Amino acid sequence: MKVVSRGLDARSSVVRSVFICSVVALCCFGLVAWPASVSAEQLISLRNGMVLRGLYLEVASMNQNAFSAGNEGGIQNRPIWVVDDGLRRTYVHRRGMVAAEPRDVPDLHERIQFFQPVPDGGDQVASIGQTLGVTPFNQFGRRRMTIRGPNGAPFPVLQGITELTAKYAKVEALKTDDSIKLDMRIATSSISSDQLRDIFRRSTDPKDVDERLNVVRFFAESERYADARRELVRILDEFPESADLKPIVAQYVENEASQLLDQAALRRESGQYELAREILDRFPTSVVSRVTRVKVSDLVASMDETQQQIETVKQQLSELIGGLREPEQNALDAIVSEIQTELTPATLPRLSDFIRMGGNSTIDPETRVSLAIAGWLLGNGSGETNLKIVLSLIEVRSLVREYLVEEDPGKREEILQRLSSLEGARADYVAKMLPLMKPPRINALATDEMIQPDPVVAGMFHVGLDQASFHQFQAEDPSAIPPASYVVQLPPEYDPNRVYPCVVALHAAGAPAETQLNWWSGVPQESFLQGARDENGDGPADEEPTSMMRLGHSIRHGFIVVAPRWTRGGQPDYEYTMREHDAVLSSFRHAMRHFAIDADRVFIGGHGAGGTAAWDIAVSHPDLWSGMISISSRPDKTLQHYNANSKYVPVYIVKGDKDGVPLRDFGAIYDRYMTYDHDAMIVLYRGRGLDFFSEEADRIFEWMKTPNHRRPPPPEDLEVGSMRDGDRFFWWLEWQEMLPGLAINPILWDEAERLKAAPVRARVMANNEVLISQAPSDSFTVWLTPQMPLDFKEPIAVRYRSRRKDFNFDQSVGVMLEDVRVRADRARPFWGKVQIP
Incomplete structure (x- = not known):
């Protein structure tokens, strides 16, 4: 093993090793500055909230085919920044994405080099087929990767680690009878600690304290503080002369504790209060510093304060209800019982008005009770103090639930008639009420035979047809809309009163939908809460686990993952059809309900x-999504023509730079995303082919959780394109069918005479008008909501060419409820609609 330490002699003395270990440990807390002589990377802050770290350079284009034009003077500026961290290259547009000038930061990476029998010659690999499997690394840092060869047959590649840093491992092809040259990078985080320890044990001289300390530094930089601490303790036992390193052990303990504290905070933020509390209750406070103990104590106190506030609210509400007349008590009995049962840290903010005024004895009990019930139904800030209206709101919510699940149009009309007579059935009330309601079909989770909880994996449900039945259905009637069929994984401590971010995850061709749950949520493991096993995890050797659980990213971050079934049997690739869109969207809307x-x-x-x-x-339905993540994709057909739509959706694209020749094959498409009006990150992994890139999940979840990646309000100016009959709904503008000659059948794409998206342009005007200036149809539905923004107290005019229709809002909720029933979007209901002609 050879160590290349930037700015430092690898053959340093024990004293120098002590200094380096101290710096690595203390830098985690920002206490030590690195010498100016150490080479630097840059931190680049992006407008979307992300921060990239690496060496950056400016390029004119991602399109490899455009380089010749640049050499001839066709491209003068360099608008794209490439940030290279050794593992991957991330492309962003400078004006559109970079928030500030890059800032130099120390490059902390230890570079550990290993000898491997790398071939001197051989063919340079330009493209890698699909990865079919890899073995774990052995003690020599070698593994066997099997890829799909040029003829489709499996092709084995023997690889070895030649360089290792805290961020990446450089893995090269080794000498064989058919040697090839391949430099591949994988994330160090994807290599288990057991494998790393075996590799270091084999390559490190156990009697050389400097080499042993290199391993400690590596584990510390990798933020594997438990491994660093254990190795350092062994060094202290075996080399008594290194006793002055003992303070570093305590520092690593602090780092471990900090990671555990971060995990507790993350679980609390994700709505997993019991698990967060369990982490804090078991926190090793006896071995950490006073500062860490205070942080733990503060977090526990904050959680205790929230729980105490919940109990106080319950008690105050019960006392106030007892002071009302018996008829009011009876009318409020069910809703008060609901609040008492379902009040949690997630729902407590609804009652902020009551928390401020509930204990004020100068306000009469009826007013304070009204604030509590109205807050529960409408959310914080409702300010409703009229008990008569509050009682009406309770009945309104009940009827709204009935409407959203009723299949019979006649019965839905009867419900609307009943609502029309209620004082609380105002559109503004119902719009506030809808997002706070439980999913309208929540009872179906226990009664619908098509929704089955997985018998083994906690929080997993199977909905609709299984994979084989789904394929059979489509084979029998290819023209039919596919039924909602998907698997879903819920996070721990799932609460239907708390809304969760969601990933709609689409499986690869030929793979089952369940593989997406494995990627986003983790492969099921035996639960550490097995009741039949003792506290050490021991149990009968032949005992089968009764419960499995996922421990992956969506679980920790509190995301719901919905994985629809969307392919036909034997389908080799995406076909760009409405059948596929319908399969995904029907499953998504079913899950929303x-x-x-x-x-x-x-x-x-x-x-x-x-x-x-x-x-x-x-990009065909940009109004639905907060962002899109595409991994190892091959964009074609409509994706070459929907650039106008793409600016509305943040995108995160991941690919291997040896998955074909991506900058030659798709560079022109990528370039369209490298503009000032796109929120786009394109990531190319070095030396990788068609892969799943599990190591990118950390950064993807960070990207999804940034505040900027929430669905924005409906745009006032619409400028999009459409090429298919199914792409006909964009926020508030919809049409039934396209004019002749504009829609293209994706299956007959190569036979189309004209490949061009039909432009769609519409705008919300300042004078309470909606103007449709260009569209691929002569008949439209214009959906209306105050978010557009429009003043619903005044007449609203919709104009298309010489046609004009006026809309006067009458406070009815029929359009709103039908819209929510069909689209399942309770957060953005439309209040009215206008048909043209």
Whole structure:
């Protein structure tokens, strides 16, 4: 093993090693500045809230085919920044994405080099087929990767680690009878600690304290503080002369504690209060510093304060209800019982008005009770103090629930008639009420035979047809709209009163939908809460686990993952058809009706053909998504023509730079996303082919959780394009069918005479008008909401060419409820609509 330490001699003395260890440990807390002689990377802050770290350079284009034009003077500026961290290259547009000038930061990476029998010659690999499997690294840092060869047959590649840093491992092809040259990078985080320890044990001289300390530094920079601490303790035991390193052990303990504290805070933020409290209750406070103990104590006190506030609200509400007349008590009995049962840290903010005034004895009990009930139904800030209206709101919510699940149009009309006589059935009230309601079909989770909880995996449900039945259905009637069929994974401590961000994840062609749950939520593992096992995890050797659980990213971050079934049997690739769109969207809307999904934080993503489908569905229906994640996709057809739509959806594209020749094959498409009006990050992994890129999940979840990646309000100016009959709904503008000659059948794409998106332009005017200036149809539905923005107290005019229709809002909720029933979007209901002609 050879160590290349930037700015420092690898053969440093023990004293120098002590200094380096101290700096690595203390830098985690910002206490030590690195010497100016150490080479630097840059921190680049993006407008979307992300921060990139690496070496950056400016390029004129992502399109490899455009370089010749640049050499001839055709491209003068360099608007694209490429940030290279050794593992991957991330492309962003300078004006559109970069928030501030880059800032130099120390490059902390230890570079550990290993000898491997790398071939001197051999063919340079330009493209890698699909990865079929890899073995774990052995003690020599070698593994076997099997890829799909040029003829489709499996092709084995023997690889070895030649360089290792805290961020990445450089893995090169080794000498064989058919040697090739391949430099591949994988994230160090994807290599288990057990494998790393075996590699270091084999390559490190156990009697050389400097080499042993290199391993400690590596683990510390990798933020594997437990491994660093254990190795350092062994060094202290075996080398008594290194006793002055003992303070570093305590520092690593602090770092471990900080990670545990961060995990507790993350679980609390994700709505997993019991798990967060369990982490804090078991926190090793006896071995950490006073500062860390105070942080733990503060977090526990904050959680205790919230729980005490919940109990106080319950008690105050019960006392106030007892002071009302018996008829009011009886009318409020059910809703008060609901609040007492379902009041949690997630729902407590609804009662902020009551929390401020509930204990004020100068306000009469009826007013204070009204504030509490109205807050529960309408949310914080409702300010409703009229008990008569509050009682009406309770009945309104009940009827709204009935309407949203009623299949019979006649019965729905009867419900609307009943609502029309209620004082609380105002559109503004109902619009506030809808997002706070439980999913309208939540009861179906226990009664619908098509929704089955997984018998083994906690929080997992199977909905609709299984994979084989889904394929059979489509084979029998290819023209039919596919039924909602998907698998879903809920996070721990799922609460239907709390809305959760969601990923609609599309599987690769030929893969089952369940593979997406494995990627986003983790492969099911035996639960550490097995009741039949003792506290050490021991149990009968032949005992089968009764419960499995996922421990992956969506679980920790509190996301719901919905994985629709969307392909035909034997389908090799995405086909750009409405059948596929319908399969995804019907499953998504079904999930919205049954699970507590935050409609303003829904992302669509996928792998391989699923990544291409996610990309196309995102730009074809941009009003639905907070962002799109496309991994190992191959954009084609409509994706070459929907650039006008793409600016409305943040995109995160991940690909291997040896998955074909991506900058030659897709560079022109990528370039369209490298403009000032796109929120786009394009990531190319070095030396990787068609892969799943599990190591990118950390950064993807960080990207999804940035405040900027929430669904924005409906745009006032619409400028989009459409090429298919199904792409006919954009926010508030919809049409039934396109004019002749404009729609293109994706299956007959190569036979189309004209490949061009039909432009759609419409605008909300300042004078309470909506103007449609260009569209691929002569008949429209214009959906109206105050978010557009429009003044619903005044007449609203909709104009298209010489046609004009006026809309006067009458406070009825029929359009709103029908819209929510059909689209399942309770966060953004439309209040009215206008038909033209």
